[in-house]
Structure formats: structure tokens, C-alpha cells
Amino acid sequence: MTGPDPVARIILDEAGDLGDVVLVVDDADGTLATAALERGSRVLAACDDIRDEEQLPTGVTVVDLYGEPDLADVTTVLWRLPKAVAAVADVAEVLALRCPPDMRLYGGGRDKHLVPAMNDALRASFGDVSASRGQQKSRVLRASLPQATWRTWPHRAANTELGLDVVAHGNVFGGTDLDRGTRLLLRALRQDQPVSGRALDLGCGSGIVAAVLAGLGWDVLASDTSSAAVASTTLTAEANGFSxxxxxxxxxPDDLYELDLVACNPPFHRGAAKDSSAAFAMVSHAGKALRPEGELWLVFNSHLPYLPVAREQVGPTRVVLRDQSYIVTCSTKR
Ligand SMILES: C[S@@+](CC[C@H](N)C(=O)[O-])C[C@H]1O[C@@H](n2cnc3c(N)ncnc32)[C@H](O)[C@@H]1O
Structure with missing residues (x-):
């Protein structure tokens, strides 16, 4: 029995008495929720990543921070802070707007992942923010006195290059910007791809690829592990008049099959760790969800070994475009 990891331990130590209703945020392995349940609190939980949500213990109520979450009874928020300052700022706003005035928030992280801008991001929404002392290379940012009065997130920006408005919550890859790899993928799709049928933007982020495909006439679906991404894609679609x-x-998703096209700029890491396994799994999913002769369009950093994986999991693969850093491939489902 190893007990809580250093971040969970310092969050729980700092919070002390949790009160009646605890909201755990991004509780990646369910440790915080389990501790709160054991202390007799009612537990609400919000995880950006669906894989984290699946680790939550039974007995918690899942809430969607990008919907209309009812947080009116929350006494204490326990939060494994995300690495992106923008994600801290966005979620802090939701918490400050929806939790009661006497709530207390404890956000913890490894020292190496915490930056002073996170204190500022919390200060934008809370009247009192302070940092704990370090413990086992981890620290807690405490916040109370919620004072946000309106939402400044999600952000919306016009992308003149694509002729689209892009909407992004704080926890979305690249925010409202167009990633260089995505730019190459879109160039390839726009110049080569005939319009027909159902396309999936796999790992949709802000929905920028989905919106371009919709503009090209595809019937578009999109999926992502991140609730911030799914909310952003829906907003990007609305902003441009697409469904x-x-x-x-x-x-x-299991019920999506016989797809004509899957377009994907896969992640090359999860959290802090560089790891291609999620990307390989996405290629393999695409291989199963495409109809025969359907196509997977992938963009990746040229040094990453995705080409043989695409050939094996999907079928014959050709290089469509490349630049100094990225390569776009098209694999035809065997
Ligand atoms: C490199 S970003 C690309 C985002 C967007 N398509 C773009 O081009 O700007 C990769 C996206 O894949 C999502 N993702 C990571 N693992 C995933 C998985 N197993 N299933 C679905 N989406 C995933 C991430 O949340 C992230 O939004």
C-alpha cells in the first residue's frame, strides 16, 4: 500500500477539513475523490480527460465544467493543476462564478510544473491567493473569495488564412492558433481530397480541421479525449455556421464506423511524458472505423515512426506533402 502521491498528499494536508461537498478537478487516478469520500463528503468530479474520468471511484457525481455545472453547494475544491496557465485561468473562472462565496480551493502540482503566472491566473478570479510551502517537490496554491463576474473564456479569434473563426477553451492544444503541422495537413486536404461522405476529425482540439472539412462539404464528426476540446469544437462549428x-x-466512439475519411494530427505525448502509444492507438482505431477504400490522413513530425504503423494498421500509405519538420500521409483502408 503506497498511499497518496506527493501532490495528492499535500493537497489533502493543506485542505484539512473538507466540509460537506467536495469538487475534485482533474483527479487523474481518483486518489482525491477516494479520500474525500472516506472523509464523508459528497463528491463532485470534473476531469478534462475522459481517461482520467474512468479512474474515478464509484459514488462520485461527474460534472461538466463547460456546461452549466451546479456547484452552488461546493465547500472545497481539490484540483490537480493542469500544466497550461490558460487552462488554470479558464477553469478558475468557472469555479469562481459557480461556487459559493465561502468556498476554498486547493490546487496542487509538482514544483517543476508550477509557474508564477498560475498565481496570477488564479488572482484574476479570486480575492485571496497564496502558495503553500513545498513538500516532496510539490506545492499547493490556495484560493478563496471568488470574485469573477463574467467569463473571459473561451477565446475566439479570426483565422484569416483559413477564413474561419476559431474558438478555444484554455485547455485546448494550441489555443486559437493554427499549428504548423495542422496547416500542412489542411493544405494537403484542400488540394487533394475529393468531397464525399462522412469525415472524422480525430483528436479535434479547437475543431479547426473539422471546420475546414465542413467548409469543403464533408458531413463532419469529431472526437477528442478532452472535454475542453469537444466544447471548443462545438463552439468553433457554431461560430462558422456548421453542424x-x-x-x-x-x-x-464505438458507434462510428464505415467512415469515408479520418483526418488526424495526433498527440505525441500525454501529460508531460513523450509517448507515441496514444497516437499509435488512434491510427489503429482509424483502421477499424474506415470503410474499405476509406482514407486516413495523418500529419506528424517527420522523425516519428508513424508511417510503418499506418501501413500495418490501415493499408497502403503514400506521402502527400512534407516540409522541413512535418509529413502528411494518406493511407487507404485495405
Ligand atoms: C496535436 S492535437 C491536434 C488538435 C487539432 N486537431 C489541431 O490540429 O489543432 C491532438 C489532439 O488529440 C487529442 N487526443 C489525445 N489522445 C487522444 C485519444 N486517445 N483519443 C482522441 N483524442 C485524443 C488531444 O486532446 C488533442 O486535442
Missing amino acids: IDARRANGI
Whole structure:
């Protein structure tokens, strides 16, 4: 029995008495929720990543921070802070707007992942913010006196290059910007791809690929593990007058098959660790969800070994475009 990891331990130590209703945020392995349940609190939980949500213990109520979450009874928020300052700022706003005035928030992280801008992000929404002393290379940021009065997130920006408005919550890859790899993928799709049928933007982020495909006439679906991404894709679609069915899923939702096209700029890491396994799994999902002769369009950093995986999991694969850093491939389902 190893007990809580250093971040969970310092969050729980700092919080002390949790009160009646605890909201755990991004509780990646369910440790915080389990401790709160053991202390007799009612537990609400919000995880950006669906894979984290699946680790939560039974007995918690899952809430969607990008919907209309009812947080009116929350006494204490226990939060494994995300690495992106923008994600801290966005979620802090939701918490400050929806939790009662006497709530207390304890956000913890490894020292190496905490930056002073996170204190500022919390200060934008809370009247009192302070940092704990370090313990086992981990620390807690405490916040109380919620004072946000309106939402400044999600952000919306016009992308003149694509002729689209892009909407992004704080925890979305690249925010409202166009990633260089995505730019190459879109160039390839725009110049080569005939318009027909159902396309999936796999790992949709802000929904920028989904929106371009919708503009090209595809019937578009989108999926992402991240609730911030799914909410952003829906908003990007609305902002441009498209109807896109965006869903939260690890890979491709089970009921999506016989797809004509899957377009994907896969992640090359999860959290802090560089790890291609999620990307390989996405390629394999695409291989299963495409109809025969359907196509997977992938963009990846040229040094990453995705080409043989695409050939094996999907079928014959050709290089469509490349630049100094990225390569776009098209694999045809065997
Ligand atoms: C490199 S970003 C690309 C985002 C967007 N398509 C773009 O081009 O700007 C990769 C996206 O894949 C999502 N993702 C990571 N693992 C996933 C998985 N197993 N299933 C679905 N989406 C995943 C991430 O949350 C992230 O939004």
C-alpha cells in the first residue's frame, strides 16, 4: 500500500477539513475523490480527460465544467493543476462564478510544473491567493473569495488564412492558433481530397480541421479525449455556421464506423511524458472505423515512426506533402 502521491498528499494536508461537498478537478487516478469520500463528503468530479474520468471511484457525481455545472453547494475544491496557465485561468473562472462565496480551493502540482503566472491566473478570479510551502517537490496554491463576474473564456479569434473563426477553451492544444503541422495537413486536404461522405476529425482540439472539412462539404464528426476540446469544437462549428457532431472519446466512439475519411494530427505525448502509444492507438482505431477504400490522413513530425504503423494498421500509405519538420500521409483502408 503506497498511499497518496506527493501532490495528492499535500493537497489533502493543506485542505484539512473538507466540509460537506467536495469538487475534485482533474483527479487523474481518483486518489482525491477516494479520500474525500472516506472523509464523508459528497463528491463532485470534473476531469478534462475522459481517461482520467474512468479512474474515478464509484459514488462520485461527474460534472461538466463547460456546461452549466451546479456547484452552488461546493465547500472545497481539490484540483490537480493542469500544466497550461490558460487552462488554470479558464477553469478558475468557472469555479469562481459557480461556487459559493465561502468556498476554498486547493490546487496542487509538482514544483517543476508550477509557474508564477498560475498565481496570477488564479488572482484574476479570486480575492485571496497564496502558495503553500513545498513538500516532496510539490506545492499547493490556495484560493478563496471568488470574485469573477463574467467569463473571459473561451477565446475566439479570426483565422484569416483559413477564413474561419476559431474558438478555444484554455485547455485546448494550441489555443486559437493554427499549428504548423495542422496547416500542412489542411493544405494537403484542400488540394487533394475529393468531397464525399462522412469525415472524422480525430483528436479535434479547437475543431479547426473539422471546420475546414465542413467548409469543403464533408458531413463532419469529431472526437477528442478532452472535454475542453469537444466544447471548443462545438463552439468553433457554431461560430462558422456548421453542424459538427463532436464527442468525447478515447479514440473513435464505438458507434462510428464505415467512415469515408479520418483526418488526424495526433498527440505525441500525454501529460508531460513523450509517448507515441496514444497516437499509435488512434491510427489503429482509424483502421477499424474506415470503410474499405476509406482514407486516413495523418500529419506528424517527420522523425516519428508513424508511417510503418499506418501501413500495418490501415493499408497502403503514400506521402502527400512534407516540409522541413512535418509529413502528411494518406493511407487507404485495405
Ligand atoms: C496535436 S492535437 C491536434 C488538435 C487539432 N486537431 C489541431 O490540429 O489543432 C491532438 C489532439 O488529440 C487529442 N487526443 C489525445 N489522445 C487522444 C485519444 N486517445 N483519443 C482522441 N483524442 C485524443 C488531444 O486532446 C488533442 O486535442
